[in-house]
Amino acid sequence: MKARGGGPSELVRQLGAAILGAACFALAFALAATISAMRPLEAPADSPPGAAPSTDHLKGIDDVVPIASYTLSAKLDANTHAVTASGEIRFKNASSRAVDHLFLHLYMNAFEHERTVFRRKSGSGMRGEDVVETSGSIVVESLSWKEQGTGDIFPHDAHTPNDVDDRTDILVPLPRAIEPNEEAIFEVRFRTNLPSVALRAGYSDSFHMVAQWFPKLAKLEPDGTWAHFPYERFSEFYSNYGDYDVTIDVPSTFDVGATGSLASDERIGERRVLRFTQRAVGDFAFAAWDGFAEATRQADGVAIRCLFPRGQDRAASIELEAAARGLAYYGDKFGPYPYDQLTIVHPPSGAGEAGGMEYPTLITTGGGPWQALVPARVLEVLTLHELAHQWFYGIVGTNENASPFLDEGLTSYATERALVATYGEDSLVDVLPFPVSLAELERASQLGSYDRAPVATRAGGFESGSDYARLVYSRAATILRTLDGAFDDAGLRSLGAYARTNRFAHPNLSNLVDAIREQGGDEAAAFAEQAFSTRASADFVVTSIENQRDGDAYRRDVTIERRGTLEVPVTVELVDEAGVETRVQWDGRGASTTLTTRGGSPVRTVLVDPERRILVDESRSNDALSLTPHAFAPRTLVLSSFAAALMLHAVAP
Ligand SMILES: [Zn+2]
Structure with missing residues (x-):
């Protein structure tokens, strides 16, 4: 989710405060500034002690058994902002038990009205202004089990279990159970009505951010249960890996940035039909707009493509540079980026809420033309943050609903380390009399948050957006930084081991603590467990x-x-x-x-x-x-x- 609590605008606000604060304190700390300016200049160095773990045994995308795969054909009506689609969901029961029902996430129904689980929860202190000018929804027209020749088996009147006001988490009974190792193909037809872009997805004029847009299977756990949940304000991601093959039909004047590689691109009359494919991912999103300019770059065998509002070339070049540096850094620390391409979508100013998001092989940044000119590395941080999510939630597929900090906290920490390693120490704001590091900003933001809830609280368990942002992003990162400081860089080394061991897997807190024990010893593991799981402070x-x-x-x-x-x-x-x-x-x-x-x-x-x-x-x-x-x-x-x-x-x- 968003870079830091509150996303680009919140980050800018905090940086603004920092810069203002710097001006106020400049005199008082002239001495400190003078002394700090005398620090010897050193090349950025960020290598943990000891040799990096070998990468030759790491899982690649061809080692991933697809469990939930989607072949979809979608047509965007840019005037009604609706996507009509049909296709197949291929599901393999990789669990140990027969499965007699499915859970389908229909997240766009979070924007049907104001009583949904998503919209009931206040977002104060976190992203998401509660302005949804035009509602959104998803209508499953039919769902049938192909091999069984069933008719429509979708329960059209169903709602989220125990919540009549929400229709984002739907149980679909099956006419017979799917046995372990059996594969089933479901044919689906649906129509997604995009909301005005207020919360991550939607449209703004002709810009369309099409995310959480298709009927998506919940995550099947190894014991045959479904990890399913309604679309909550502070979490959305958890899924099995699969193969995606999505054909997108848009007006011929539109450009499309999407998950995966472009397999074909045809113009047919007034329409443009593009096909994107990707193995071993857990989701698929795309952006479509007739206002995009494009810039590209190669980095370590990865084709990076940036789609941005015309005229914002400066922002695009900053983001491409940050992505190239980030791919190299994260690849070195957390295992190589396994995909051939990365797409960066910089939404137009009117669609700011679509910015600062992550989807497999696609990230969104954001900010108006002035943002590339502020004397702080806001766009670099945004890009590095969303890119780090390619590992922490993407390649390492954690349950964001159960453990949001394993997603946002690890990402916030990785962003800090990447910024220091690739742009230099204290590099968030470095034109001041004295520089500011992202780690210090995170530390300042989480002070006093420890007694609000444990960091390792489920997404729905935080009382406010502010608690969520301070604990899940800032305190988690501050704890990992402390692991580095107290235990010889154990934070970074542990995350490296954890990311490699759990590549294309679905770990939890205990797997992270195992990695910390392995890399930092029992004392480090005990500290981490106490710091993440309790309200303890020091x-x-x-x-x-x-x-x-x-x-x-x-x-x-x-x-x-x-x-x-x-x-x-x-x-x-x-x-x-x-x-x-x-x-x-x-x-x-x-x-x-x-x-x-x-x-x-x-x-x-x-x-x-x-x-x-x-x-x-x-x-x-x-x-x-x-x-x-x-x-x-x-x-x-x-x-x-x-x-x-x-x-x-x-x-x-
Ligand atoms: Zn995030």
């Missing part, structure tokens, strides 16, 4: 410094407390009167510790986490204690990220 406080003469030397006792129950190891730096620095490690167990050292002079200053590795630390204002009045904790201001943190702390909502 706030380190230096509470006392005591120096006692002991013969020729001093016994120095420093007491550190951790408020909150989230256990994470941390480094403590002591500086004595002679300026000698000593670093001591606290394993983070228990609520407090007294660290005792001996030295030639008394300790004057103590700083917890001098390198700012523990991003889950709720407050940094209590991380330093000095016996010398008005002294800055040494090193504290050297780190530009600290200045950025203060700035963001001041402007964060």
